[in-house]
């Protein structure tokens with residue numbers, strides 16, 4: 567992959583990439599970025615009607631698993647929601 571000029575690899579949708587990540591991690595040193603597409607953001611989160619906050623716990627579990635599988639980082643529409651949650 568590096569020989570072809572790749573300086574990163576983007577994989578999507580993120581939730582279905584763990585097996586590919588695990589394999590790629592053994593084959594390349596370039597950063598691996600699962601992209602969590604908008605459909606994942608909408609189906610794996612919900613807005614709490616009492617607080618108005620978006621519940622991102624499932625996505626946090628997903629990104630934790632992807633990191634274990636070899637992701638360098640994950641790209642997500644929930645970045646701000648997660649940052650607020652862990653702050």
Ligand SMILES: NCC(=O)CCC(=O)O
Nearest residue numbers: 578601602603604605643
């Ligand atoms: N190549 C497909 C996408 O970029 C998906 C965008 C999204 O719905 O988040």
